[in-house]
Amino acid sequence: GESVGLHLPTLSVQEGDNSIINCAYSNSASDYFIWYKQESGKGPQFIIDIRSNMDKRQGQRVTVLLNKTVKHLSLQIAATQPGDSAVYFCAGIFNFGNEKLTFGTGTRLTIIP
């Protein structure tokens, strides 16, 4: 079956630096990927998504890169701020026509002031 995993459970970055959070998936029949941010005591918050017909998508201070050849997804956050400290999840929908999101286990990003 499909699975999604994050490379590192924790990541610490100096405030103002860029951060990169990585994610790998095992099913090549991927359709759609999402990055979520979850702060303590809150639900996952949508950050950015990307469809399988794209390699890159940019938002405000965030960029998602999708490499279908090596089944790898990354989230880049530019000029990190203290408010970026949270757990970040990648999630994917596998098999076209499916509504089910499969989540990775999350990376805890800590911004060092």
Add this chain to the structure above:
Amino acid sequence: NAGVTQTPKFRVLKTGQSMTLLCAQDMNHEYMYWYRQDPGMGLRLIHYSVGEGTTAKGEVPDGYNVSRLKKQNFLLGLESAAPSQTSVYFCASSYARGEVGNQPQHFGDGTRLSIL
């Protein structure tokens, strides 16, 4: 605009008790979902619904039932609570897949449930 609202926020149950978690969304989303989140395991899908009156099983459906009588509400029931159901439960909703493909799911802030 409240988005996705879950009630209650916290609850403690004894083994064998029953309860219903309520999820309400005001975004006119067609699809709704229930997940559970446990330490080190990410979010796992319990049940979901693609429209009023329809439900389907997710990854971990055993011990739970759901109902979608109104488009804006999705109820999760525990008929006989077990300690293994201690978790944080999240509800989410999204627009239907449509011509452009899948749409992002938007989450509530969760219900923290402890079964003693």
